[in-house]
Amino acid sequence: MITNKDKQPSENRMPKITIVRPYEWFNQRKKIDLYLDRQHVGYIGIDKTVHFEVSPSKHTLTLNNLWPARNNTVEVDLSDNKDKTLLMKSSKITPWIAFGGTLIVTFIYSLVRTYFDVEASWSIEIPIITLMVVIVLLVVWRTKHLKLEEVLEKEA
Numbered sequence: 001m002i003t004n005k006d007k008q009p010s011e012n013r014m015p016k017i018t019i020v021r022p023y024e025w026f027n028q029r030k031k032i033d034l035y036l037d038r039q040h041v042g043y044i045g046i047d048k049t050v051h052f053e054v055s056p057s058k059h060t061l062t063l064n065n066l067w068p069a070r071n072n073t074v075e076v077d078l079s080d081n082k083d084k085t086l087l088m089k090s091s092k093i094t095p096w097i098a099f100g101g102t103l104i105v106t107f108i109y110s111l112v113r114t115y116f117d118v119e120a121s122w123s124i125e126i127p128i129i130t131l132m133v134v135i136v137l138l139v140v141w142r143t144k145h146l147k148l149e150e151v152l153e154k155e156a
Contacts, residue, residue: 014053015078017061018085019148023047027090032146035062044088056081063088063146074148085151098136105132 019034021044031043036052037059044050044063055078062073076084109128118124 013081015056015081016083017052017054017059017076017078018049018083019044019052019061019088020049020085020151021046021088024090027146029065032088033064035064036060038062054078061086061148063148065146072147074150076150086148087151089147089149091145091147101136102132105135 017036021032023046028046031045033040034042034044034050034052036054041052042050057079058075058077060073060075074086076086078084105128109132112118113120
């Protein structure tokens with residue numbers, strides 16, 4: 001039987017950070033690195049939940065994957081000795097930005113080839129393809145791909 005007394009955080013108890021990663025079709029990386037106060041503390045998999053006991057103070061939490069995009073760093077204040085739950089979300093717009101950037105660069109390249117009547121050759125194709133890849137990577141890199149949002153507990 002759980003009483004109200006059992007729900008109250010104990011002064012000797014360490015607060016816990018819980019990170020929930022739901023299944024998302026556009027983020028299929030199996031393991032995403034977790035950094036707590038700039039130290040690697042583990043991984044989180046697809047549709048998984050992880051828990052970390054930490055000291056009751058402010059901590060920074062960062063997610064990192066192999067995307068060239070920046071990832072959100074969140075400051076979590078546990079000085080009140082209460083547990084916090086964070087929901088990991090992925091930016092749904094990142095794949096569309098990459099796709100749209102590729103389409104735009106390809107369209108501009110096709111217009112230039114048609115308008116200036118340029119013949120296709122590797123001396124032209126390689127710099128254009130390189131430029132296209134660089135532009136798409138820069139756009140994706142400037143978008144924060146992974147996000148952490150605090151889940152507020154509903155009061156009963």
